[in-house]
Amino acid sequence: MVISICYSHNNIEYGEFIPPDFEKSAIDGEPDVPENSGYSLMSLDDDYNIYVCGKLKNNNGETDVYFTSDINNNVWVKLQIISETGEIIGETGIVKPGQYVKTIKLKNAPNKDFEVKLKVVGYEPETYHSGGSAEMKTTIDFKQ
Incomplete structure (x- = not known):
């Protein structure tokens, strides 16, 4: 039992990597996205392409992102919404190739328009090694 406690303590101290969960709300296929959402391709490298909305609205603490992982991707991906202060105010779980996530819940979002970064993180399947990342x-x- 003592070994277990010391082992756990060391993992926390050194920042053990805990793989993110898969997105429970991920939908297989391609989304039907409204035309005025700024939905466009982000090509990250030869291994993967994603699609995401560039025009986002805070609608009662949620925003439609239509975050889509191209069916031909060689990596799993996730999306984070990061505030100007660096706080992650919304994120998906892992999305597999050929899946999309329509909506992300926001936390601590102000009741006014605000700037954010959309960060896409890629993971090599099974090993969770980095597949690279990109920000936009x-x-x-704020939708009233």
């Missing part, structure tokens, strides 16, 4: 700046409009 945008604004979340």
Whole structure:
């Protein structure tokens, strides 16, 4: 029992990697996205492409992102919404190739328009080694 406690303590101290969960709300296929959402391709490298909305709205603490992992991707991906202060205010779990996530819940989102970064993180399947990441700046409009 003592070994177990010391082992756990060391893992926390050194920042053990805990793989993210898979997104429970992920949907297989391609989304039907409204035309005025700024939905576009983000090509991250030869291993993967994702699609995401660039025009976001805070609608009662949620925003539609239509975060889509291209069916031909060689990596799993996730999306984080990061505030100007660096706080993650919304994120998906892991999305597999050929899946999408329509909506992300926001936490601590102000009741006004605000700037954010959308950060895409890639993971090699099974090993969770880094598949690279990319960021895009945008604004979340407060919808009244």
